[in-house]
Amino acid sequence: MTTTTQTRNAESARSTITTRRRGDVQRWSLTLIPTTKEAPADAEAPSHKLLVRAGFIRRVGAGIYDYLPLAWRTLGKISDIIRQEMNAAGACEMLMPAMEPLELFADTKRDIDYGDNLFRVTDRHGRANALAPTHEEVITELMKGSVASYKQLPLNLYQIQTKFRDEFRPRSGLLRGREFIMKDAYSFHMKLEGAGGLDETYEKMRTAYTNTFTRCGLDFSVVEAEAGPIGGSASHEFMVNCETGEDIILKCPETGYAANVEKCEIGHRPHDFSGDPTGDLEKVHTPKMASIEDVSRFMKVKSPNMLKTIVLARSDEQRGWVVAVVRGDHEVNEGKVKDAVGFPLAMADEAEAKAAGFAIGFVSPRAARSVGALLVVDPDAAQGTDRDKGKPSFWATGADEVDHHVKHFNWRRDMGEFLDSDNAIVADIRNARAGDPSPRAVGAALTEGRGVEVGHIFKLGTKYSRAMGFLVQDESGDRNAVIMGCYGIGVSRTLAACVEMSHDDNGIVWPMALAPYHALVTVMKVDNAEHMAHADRIAGELADAGFDVLIDDRDDRPGSKFKDADLIGIPIRLTLGDKALEQGGVEFKLRTDPGKGEVVAMESIVGRCLEAANAAEHCR
Numbered sequence: 001m002t003t004t005t006q007t008r009n010a011e012s013a014r015s016t017i018t019t020r021r022r023g024d025v026q027r028w029s030l031t032l033i034p035t036t037k038e039a040p041a042d043a044e045a046p047s048h049k050l051l052v053r054a055g056f057i058r059r060v061g062a063g064i065y066d067y068l069p070l071a072w073r074t075l076g077k078i079s080d081i082i083r084q085e086m087n088a089a090g091a092c093e094m095l096m097p098a099m100e101p102l103e104l105f106a107d108t109k110r111d112i113d114y115g116d117n118l119f120r121v122t123d124r125h126g127r128a129n130a131l132a133p134t135h136e137e138v139i140t141e142l143m144k145g146s147v148a149s150y151k152q153l154p155l156n157l158y159q160i161q162t163k164f165r166d167e168f169r170p171r172s173g174l175l176r177g178r179e180f181i182m183k184d185a186y187s188f189h190m191k192l193e194g195a196g197g198l199d200e201t202y203e204k205m206r207t208a209y210t211n212t213f214t215r216c217g218l219d220f221s222v223v224e225a226e227a228g229p230i231g232g233s234a235s236h237e238f239m240v241n242c243e244t245g246e247d248i249i250l251k252c253p254e255t256g257y258a259a260n261v262e263k264c265e266i267g268h269r270p271h272d273f274s275g276d277p278t279g280d281l282e283k284v285h286t287p288k289m290a291s292i293e294d295v296s297r298f299m300k301v302k303s304p305n306m307l308k309t310i311v312l313a314r315s316d317e318q319r320g321w322v323v324a325v326v327r328g329d330h331e332v333n334e335g336k337v338k339d340a341v342g343f344p345l346a347m348a349d350e351a352e353a354k355a356a357g358f359a360i361g362f363v364s365p366r367a368a369r370s371v372g373a374l375l376v377v378d379p380d381a382a383q384g385t386d387r388d389k390g391k392p393s394f395w396a397t398g399a400d401e402v403d404h405h406v407k408h409f410n411w412r413r414d415m416g417e418f419l420d421s422d423n424a425i426v427a428d429i430r431n432a433r434a435g436d437p438s439p440r441a442v443g444a445a446l447t448e449g450r451g452v453e454v455g456h457i458f459k460l461g462t463k464y465s466r467a468m469g470f471l472v473q474d475e476s477g478d479r480n481a482v483i484m485g486c487y488g489i490g491v492s493r494t495l496a497a498c499v500e501m502s503h504d505d506n507g508i509v510w511p512m513a514l515a516p517y518h519a520l521v522t523v524m525k526v527d528n529a530e531h532m533a534h535a536d537r538i539a540g541e542l543a544d545a546g547f548d549v550l551i552d553d554r555d556d557r558p559g560s561k562f563k564d565a566d567l568i569g570i571p572i573r574l575t576l577g578d579k580a581l582e583q584g585g586v587e588f589k590l591r592t593d594p595g596k597g598e599v600v601a602m603e604s605i606v607g608r609c610l611e612a613a614n615a616a617e618h619c620r
């Protein structure tokens with residue numbers, strides 16, 4: 001019954017459908033798909049609710065889940081795509097243990113950096129182990145014992161494996177679990193630039209990730225992320241675009257620049273401290289008001305007219321304080337403050353800052369002068385004159401006295417020459433937001449969206465190799481610390497992110513590439529042997545053409561079978577019922593089609609499904 005067209009289509013399907021193998025055929029009654037009406041009470045994220053309701057995952061404990069058969073199939077498809085792209089980019093797969101002796105962290109001190117996020121396991125002999133959150137130490141140790149010469153480098157090794165992190169607040173189902181599946185790759189080089197250098201592999205990984213997420217059928221953005229120790233744009237995140245995402249992404253509509261809010265630069269903003277006072281400094285009693293919002297409501301001052309002042313402490317060997325000032329409606333970006341001052345810092349310890357003379361919660365820029373701190377002011381806060389209104393800026397800020405604020409703060413009058421000293425700088429130190437000037441195109445404004453981080457590529461440099469003494473002889477015989485890159489993909493998070501991105505009120509809408517099955521054959525009368533025989537035959541022909549097929553052979557009401565079909569989100573639906581069979585065909589409908597399906601003749605089913613698969617965006 002195969003026509004020439006079908007043969008041709010079948011050929012193209014082999015390259016169209018994710019795998020070249022024969023597809024799988026599975027009966028619903030022989031797998032486990034425990035669909036439910038109710039979502040878990042604590043579930044907020046659509047992917048959490050839908051993956052549980054559609055019988056993909058089941059909670060075992062906080063942030064720990066069973067991957068049921070449907071989820072496992074989709075995870076397999078994601079992993080296959082990742083493997084193909086990683087292998088094509090010259091990386092090689094291996095597997096490291098999930099448990100590692102804690103002593104491996106002795107040199108890198110990452111057990112301390114990871115803090116409570118690290119799962120610790122003590123064995124029967126009292127030896128301390130960790131459940132690996134990532135594998136930098138294990139692989140560096142392996143490489144240290146295996147690579148002695150530059151001739152063995154570069155190398156890029158990866159694994160797909162379960163990771164453990166004792167997240168403070170595991171939430172949103174698979175989006176933030178305590179046990180999750182990650183693909184992690186580590187590359188090793190003798191140099192940064194040129195053939196065999198880190199930069200080259202980094203670019204290959206960027207391409208491999210772009211191919212991977214495109215093939216998965218995801219709508220995603222590649223964004224600049226918090227820079228690594230090498231600096232520059234040495235880190236990129238891959239974000240699935242969706243409104244429910246945890247991360248904020250900013251984009252320049254003219255240049256394609258995109259960055260995580262943690263990193264996003266803001267274009268030029270002129271500043272000028274000069275401007276007359278709006279009145280005498282007026283002290284206001286503001287008892288028990290913790291937030292800027294409370295204070296601004298109480299003082300009847302809009303938050304853009306408040307100065308928000310944050311005290312930070314220098315965290316290298318030298319001690320010292322930094323006072324960061326932004327407008328009340330803006331957020332201080334610690335990473336940017338760090339870049340502006342040029343040394344590492346952290347939020348000040350409250351007790352220590354108080355002892356130094358800061359009235360924490362009520363600090364004004366004046367405290368920088370009185371305590372002897374470095375003052376860093378964001379350009380939007382460094383305004384003596386309100387340029388829009390053409391009159392002096394009105395500012396309210398802390399009074400440097402507990403439970404008090406002041407109105408009519410004036411930069412020049414109240415800070416004097418301190419503003420001209422080396423201890424006062426103006427720099428971009430706040431989080432960007434929609435409408436801010438683009439850092440890449442004059443006159444363009446940034447737009448804002450949300451995303452789920454599914455991948456992260458990072459230039460590590462020599463952080464681990466130095467700490468662990470992984471030195472290799474270069475061409476001239478010198479021993480140098482090996483330069484490393486690391487590249488992660490959240491495999492289980494990608495599954496959930498796909499559902500966040502692609503669902504409707506009735507359930508999941510899988511892109512063809514990640515669907516656990518491409519087609520669902522629903523049999524209306526399962527006790528009719530002839531109908532079942534048709535189903536088996538259609539499924540077999542589809543499998544020959546490369547489709548994975550699920551046959552709904554449950555003895556259940558049609559209504560509830562259709563509801564489940566919507567919920568689990570299989571892209572192609574074929575329904576075998578009396579009406580269509582009388583017309584010599586089956587009802588064909590895509591999950592994305594509204595309304596009823598069309599009757600497709602038996603001999604055209606494979607062709608029609610191939611058309612749908614070919615038309616599916618990104619599907620390969």
Ligand code: ATP
Binds near residue numbers: 175181453490
């Ligand atoms: P996040 O900022 O979301 O906590 P991260 O930056 O700490 O993640 P990485 O160390 O870069 O994560 O890990 C690589 C990838 O592993 C991430 O891009 C993400 O997709 C995934 N991942 C990280 N933590 C989790 C988690 N708790 N649950 C599921 N996936 C995770």
Ligand code: MG
Binds near residue numbers: 453456
């Ligand atoms: Mg990350």
